[in-house]
Amino acid sequence: MDSVVLNIPVADPVQAEILVAELADFPFESFETESSALKAYIPQERLADCKSEVDALLARYGVAGRYISIEAQNWNALWEQHFPATDIEGRLRIRAPFHEPAPEGEPEIVVMPKMSFGTGQHATTWLMARAVLDLGVGGRRGLDMGSGTGVLSIVAVKCGAAHVDAVDIDEWADANCRENIAANGVSAAVEPLLGDVARIAGRRYDFILANINRNILLRDMHAYAAALLPGGDLLMSGFLESDVPAVVEAAQAEGLEFVASAARGGWMMVHVRKA
Numbered sequence: 001m002d003s004v005v006l007n008i009p010v011a012d013p014v015q016a017e018i019l020v021a022e023l024a025d026f027p028f029e030s031f032e033t034e035s036s037a038l039k040a041y042i043p044q045e046r047l048a049d050c051k052s053e054v055d056a057l058l059a060r061y062g063v064a065g066r067y068i069s070i071e072a073q074n075w076n077a078l079w080e081q082h083f084p085a086t087d088i089e090g091r092l093r094i095r096a097p098f099h100e101p102a103p104e105g106e107p108e109i110v111v112m113p114k115m116s117f118g119t120g121q122h123a124t125t126w127l128m129a130r131a132v133l134d135l136g137v138g139g140r141r142g143l144d145m146g147s148g149t150g151v152l153s154i155v156a157v158k159c160g161a162a163h164v165d166a167v168d169i170d171e172w173a174d175a176n177c178r179e180n181i182a183a184n185g186v187s188a189a190v191e192p193l194l195g196d197v198a199r200i201a202g203r204r205y206d207f208i209l210a211n212i213n214r215n216i217l218l219r220d221m222h223a224y225a226a227a228l229l230p231g232g233d234l235l236m237s238g239f240l241e242s243d244v245p246a247v248v249e250a251a252q253a254e255g256l257e258f259v260a261s262a263a264r265g266g267w268m269m270v271h272v273r274k275a
Contacts, residue, residue, distance in 0.1 A: 124237040127269035137161040140206035150177035214239040225254035
């Protein structure tokens with residue numbers, strides 16, 4: 001399948017990260033950042049369905065992209081070359097099947113991202129994965145909201161979680177999540193659910209992982225709070241430092257108490273807890 005690379009001039013790495021987060025809502029399969037440009041790769045046949053929306057998004061940020069067609073065989077090699085494995089402080093390695101295995105003694109997760117967001121490369125996924133490592137999820141039931149590849153669900157189960165519901169609104173993400181949980185041997189403990197926040201109505205969780213974006217987090221905060229059991233933890237990311245006050249305020253309005261926050265490359269993770 002032929003693909004297209006969208007070349008976008010960027011002023012700095014922060015702008016590139018913001019654009020990656022925005023473009024991740026569209027069927028782009030990979031992103032590559034160079035000194036002054038962001039490259040976003042998408043299958044040729046998927047571009048027509050979203051090109052006008054992508055162009056409008058770029059216009060809102062005051063940038064213009066250039067689309068260049070590339071052959072499928074070159075695309076595959078290029079994608080593998082520029083998709084590095086992710087190391088989380090030597091405690092966990094997130095890699096694709098074509099990467100070298102983790103060093104002996106270091107746990108690893110193997111994820112083939114395809115069109116789903118969540119490879120561990122992005123700062124928000126890294127922050128969330130590290131937070132799960134420290135959360136203490138052993139024996140607990142959780143929710144991975146906006147699960148993408150299912151990487152955070154897999155991390156949670158590898159850390160001892162009894163069960164995780166993995167919810168995503170996109171069919172391709174749901175299919176990719178199913179492939180990845182099978183590849184990591186956690187299918188019995190992760191239940192992919194295709195749909196939006198309505199899928200969790202009536203369900204209760206000890207912890208919720210929500211790596212989405214600011215607007216969705218604010219919109220669905222009430223549903224998250226209602227789904228949390230007393231003492232339950234909500235980890236959120238997908239927003240910038242300037243968004244933290246709004247996110248924390250919305251959580252506190254639902255009776256959730258601020259626990260901690262962490263930053264990486266301008267992106268934030270916020271941890272709140274139900275009293």
